[in-house]
Amino acid sequence: MRDFSTGHEWLSINTATVRKSAGADLPLTQIIEACVARGIRAISPWRDQVQAAGLANVARLVRAHGLQLSGYCRGGMFPAADAAGLRAARDDNRRAVDEALELGAPCLVLVVGGLPGALQGCAAHKDIAGARNQVRDGIAELLDYAKPAGMPLAIEPLHPMYAADRACVNTMEQALDLCEALDRGTRSPRAALGVAVDVYHVWWDPKLQAQIARAGQRRLLAFHVCDWLTPTADLLNDRGMMGDGVIDIPRIRGWVEAQGYAGFSEVEIFSTGNWWQRDAGEVLDACIARHRTAV
Amino acid sequence: MRDFSTGHEWLSINTATVRKSAGADLPLTQIIEACVARGIRAISPWRDQVQAAGLANVARLVRAHGLQLSGYCRGGMFPAADAAGLRAARDDNRRAVDEALELGAPCLVLVVGGLPGALQGCAAHKDIAGARNQVRDGIAELLDYAKPAGMPLAIEPLHPMYAADRACVNTMEQALDLCEALDRGTRSPRAALGVAVDVYHVWWDPKLQAQIARAGQRRLLAFHVCDWLTPTADLLNDRGMMGDGVIDIPRIRGWVEAQGYAGFSEVEIFSTGNWWQRDAGEVLDACIARHRTAV
Numbered sequence: 324m325r326d327f328s329t330g331h332e333w334l335s336i337n338t339a340t341v342r343k344s345a346g347a348d349l350p351l352t353q354i355i356e357a358c359v360a361r362g363i364r365a366i367s368p369w370r371d372q373v374q375a376a377g378l379a380n381v382a383r384l385v386r387a388h389g390l391q392l393s394g395y396c397r398g399g400m401f402p403a404a405d406a407a408g409l410r411a412a413r414d415d416n417r418r419a420v421d422e423a424l425e426l427g428a429p430c431l432v433l434v435v436g437g438l439p440g441a442l443q444g445c446a447a448h449k450d451i452a453g454a455r456n457q458v459r460d461g462i463a464e465l466l467d468y469a470k471p472a473g474m475p476l477a478i479e480p481l482h483p484m485y486a487a488d489r490a491c492v493n494t495m496e497q498a499l500d501l502c503e504a505l506d507r508g509t510r511s512p513r514a515a516l517g518v519a520v521d522v523y524h525v526w527w528d529p530k531l532q533a534q535i536a537r538a539g540q541r542r543l544l545a546f547h548v549c550d551w552l553t554p555t556a557d558l559l560n561d562r563g564m565m566g567d568g569v570i571d572i573p574r575i576r577g578w579v580e581a582q583g584y585a586g587f588s589e590v591e592i593f594s595t596g597n598w599w600q601r602d603a604g605e606v607l608d609a610c611i612a613r614h615r616t617a618v
Numbered sequence: 619m620r621d622f623s624t625g626h627e628w629l630s631i632n633t634a635t636v637r638k639s640a641g642a643d644l645p646l647t648q649i650i651e652a653c654v655a656r657g658i659r660a661i662s663p664w665r666d667q668v669q670a671a672g673l674a675n676v677a678r679l680v681r682a683h684g685l686q687l688s689g690y691c692r693g694g695m696f697p698a699a700d701a702a703g704l705r706a707a708r709d710d711n712r713r714a715v716d717e718a719l720e721l722g723a724p725c726l727v728l729v730v731g732g733l734p735g736a737l738q739g740c741a742a743h744k745d746i747a748g749a750r751n752q753v754r755d756g757i758a759e760l761l762d763y764a765k766p767a768g769m770p771l772a773i774e775p776l777h778p779m780y781a782a783d784r785a786c787v788n789t790m791e792q793a794l795d796l797c798e799a800l801d802r803g804t805r806s807p808r809a810a811l812g813v814a815v816d817v818y819h820v821w822w823d824p825k826l827q828a829q830i831a832r833a834g835q836r837r838l839l840a841f842h843v844c845d846w847l848t849p850t851a852d853l854l855n856d857r858g859m860m861g862d863g864v865i866d867i868p869r870i871r872g873w874v875e876a877q878g879y880a881g882f883s884e885v886e887i888f889s890t891g892n893w894w895q896r897d898a899g900e901v902l903d904a905c906i907a908r909h910r911t912a913v
Contacts, residue, residue, distance in 0.1 A: 438864055441848045449866040455824065484779045486822035487848050487864045497824050527781035529750065529792050553736045553782050558850055569733055569782045571744040 324577045327588070327618055334614040335365035335393035336607065337547065337591035338372055344603035351376040354603065355384050361607055365391040365587045367545075368426070370419060382425050393587035394477060394519065394545045395419070395428035399490070400436035401461030402454040404447035408439065409457065413464060420469045429586070430477040430544040431469065432519050433462065434490050441488040454491045462516070463505050470506075470515040477544035478502065479519040482527075484558050495525055495534035502542055517542035520579060521591065523549050523562060526570040532578050540583030548572055548618055549592045560595040564609055566617030576618060588618050619872045622883070622913055629909040630660035630688035631902065632842065632886035633667050639898035646671040649898065650679050656902055660686040660882045662840075663721070665714060677720050688882035689772060689814065689840045690714070690723035694785070695731035696756030697749040699742035703734065704752065708759060715764045724881070725772040725839040726764065727814050728757065729785050736783040749786045757811070758800050765801075765810040772839035773797065774814040777822075779853050790820055790829035797837055812837035815874060816886065818844050818857060821865040827873050835878035843867055843913055844887045855890040859904055861912030871913060883913050 327333060338354050351372040358366055366385075373381050385392070398419040403409045423431040435458045438446040462476065469476050478498040481490035492498050498518045506516035518538055525531050535543070550568030555561050565572055576588065590610045592598050598606050622628060633649050646667040653661055661680075668676050680687070693714040698704045718726040730753045733741040757771065764771050773793040776785035787793050793813045801811035813833055820826050830838070845863030850856050860867055871883065885905045887893050893901050 438848075441864060444848055446848060446864045449864050451822070451864075451866070482779065483777060483822040484850070484853075487846055491822075493822055493824070527746070527778040527786075527788055529788070551782055553733075553739055553741060555779070555853055558779075558853060569736060569741045569744050569746075571746070 324580045325585075328615050331362065331611045331614050332364060333587050334363055334611060335367055335587035335589040336363055336610060337367045337396065337589050339369055339396070340590050340592045340598070340610065341603040341606050342369070342372065343599035346600050349603050351381060352384060355388065355390065357603055357607055359388045359390065361611060363607065363611070365393045365589075367392060367394040367396055367432075367589050367591070369396045370422065373422065373426070378422055378425060382427075385426060391587070392426055392428040393589045394430050394432045395423040395426060397432045397434045397479075398465070398476070399433040402436045402439050402457040402491070404439040409461070412461060416461070416465045417468050420465070420472060420474050423474050424472060428474070430475040430517070430519070432477045432479050432545060434479055434481060435462070435492045437486060437488045437491045446487065451486065451491055458491060459501060459505070462501060466505055466516055475513060475544055476516050477519040478516070479521060480524055482524040494528055494530070495520070495538065496530055499534060499537055499542065512541060513544070514541040517544040519545035519547060521547035522570050522572055522575050523547070523551060526551060526575065531575070535578045535582060538582065543579055543582055543584045545589060546576065546579050546584060546586065547589045547591045549590060556596065560593040562592045562594055564592060564598065565590070565613040572618050588614065590614070619875045620880070623910050626657065626906045626909050627659065628882050629658055629906060630662055630882035630884040631658055631905060632662040632691065632884050634664055634691070635885050635887045635893070635905065636898040636901050637664070637667065638894040639896075641895050644898050646676060647679060650683065650685065652898055652902055654683045654685065656906060658902065658906070660688045660884075662687060662689040662691055662884050662886070664691045665717065668717065668721070673717055673720060677722075680721060686882070687721055687723040688884045689725050689727045690718040690721060692727045692729045692774075693760070693771070694728040697731045697734050697752040697786070699734040704756070707756060711756070711760045712763050715760070715767060715769050718769050719767060723769070725770040725812070725814070727772045727774050727840060729774055729776060730757070730787045732781060732783045732786045741782065746781065746786055753786060754796060754800070757796060761800055761811055770808060770839055771811050772814040773811070774816060775819055777819040789823055789825070790815070790833065791825055794829060794832055794837065807836060808839070809836040812839040814840035814842060816842035817865050817867055817870050818842070818846060821846060821870065826870070830873045830877060833877065838874055838877055838879045840884060841871065841874050841879060841881065842884045842886045844885060851891065855888040857887045857889055859887060859893065860885070860908040867913050883909065885909070
């Protein structure tokens with residue numbers, strides 16, 4: 324297991340973590356400058372932030388600074404209530420692949436979606452098995468587009484509390500079942516379809532260690548960190564800084580690295596009440612410090 | 619599958635559902651009277667409510683009204699930071715078994731506990747595997763007490779969002795692994811160690827149907843209903859009335875009854891912002907109506 328205590332060479336910042344600085348929106352260009360100024364070598368940007376800053380502009384900035392990406396957030400949201408919705412999701416996901424390629428991302432992270440309409444508070448139906456079938460078909464179709472283009476897809480199993488509205492793939496086991504069903508038999512060192520392991524979503528899973536081993540180096544495409552707070556005040560936007568919660572992050576990182584994972588440790592914190600209220604520079608400094616002591 | 623549309627013969631009220639009436643505490647004696655007045659045949663009382671009303675008094679009331687229990691809430695909370703804590707949990711759980719026997723409950727529901735101290739906001743450690751070992755040992759020890767006394771223990775897998783502070787048994791599969799490890803080989807029609815299936819906790823699980831089948835009639839000791847709201851405003855106290863959320867409750871009840879489950883459907887709703895603000899009579903009437911239409 325790599326020693327993170329003396330530097331932050333393997334720290335990546337998911338740009339949602341500093342989406343807001345002192346409560347106000349922070350443009351991606353400024354996020355990039357703030358990261359570069361601190362010797363942070365990698366980021367994982369969100370599509371809405373990229374769009375606001377301009378894709379070509381962001382791609383140029385990333386190259387100019389020699390920044391790496393640890394992923395691109397995010398494709399997915401496959402289920403829909405009708406055929407038009409399914410087509411719209413397909414087209415949007417292809418655009419996400421194109422953008423990920425232009426930005427030089429190592430993978431496109433997939434938050435697969437839940438029951439259509441649930442995120443807007445009005446689910447079109449209650450058939451989660453049906454939604455899961457749409458996810459399977461959507462990933463299969465996107466893989467036909469992404470694989471020849473050389474863009475790996477990373478299914479991110481989301482915590483079961485998001486099953487209704489954000490992602491109906493909720494365990495590593497379920498994600499890997501999909502990977503093995505849709506992306507068989509290749510021997511490339513990096514799979515075309517793999518997983519993004521976010522400790523916040525999977526730390527509770529009694530089968531986590533076994534499923535990380537099952538994934539193996541080929542399918543472990545990304546590793547995300549933050550912490551689970553007790554109490555947690557909000558289902559979405561009360562994630563903790565590493566070390567402030569109950570997740571044994573080094574233990575999980577050890578399992579991932581035992582499989583040969585040697586990539587970035589990406590900090591992804593949504594925090595309306597705490598970190599988004601602070602100055603982004605302070606947040607990035609905290610990420611660097613905690614990357615050394617708590618990851 | 620039984621037809622619930624014409625009556626509420628199989629409705630049970632978990633007394634937490636009307637713990638408060640119009641925002642004020644409602645004593646268990648009054649809850650019982652309100653249920654009896656509506657022809658509700660069963661309740662599942664909480665220990666704190668029983669204690670406040672007096673165990674002997676509640677037992678007498680239950681018998682006088684010919685009420686049945688669908689369970690007794692709750693034992694568990696096994697993990698502790700030291701030997702004294704483990705002993706205290708053991709002793710308290712034995713008292714819970716005694717109380718369940720006096721009340722004539724068909725099972726003692728176990729909410730097994732999480733990381734010691736986490737519920738108070740200060741976890742003693744981050745070793746969830748260690749907590750799970752303490753849970754296993756605690757259930758084994760309690761089973762030695764409860765089985766000869768004839769009180770079945772029902773492990774309630776709690777939603778993974780409670781893994782840190784309330785229960786580190788979070789899936790049916792995990793609960794049934796425990797059942798099979800600790801309570802082997804008997805052929806009694808009702809297992810000494812089984813599960814309480816609460817749709818709120820398990821609806822998201824892609825392996826739910828298979829695990830319900832694995833449990834079989836012997837280990838299906840209780841069936842709890844409410845609904846998952848989108849959005850959910852609070853991790854603990856924002857459960858929905860059946861029909862107001864996204865859970866396909868009849869489908870899950872069908873799976874449970876396909877195994878031969880023929881007991882009560884127990885309504886357990888914690889709802890600070892909505893149902894606990896309403897008059898208890900209105901809440902019970904809603905439970906009766908939704909039991910017919912949405913369960």
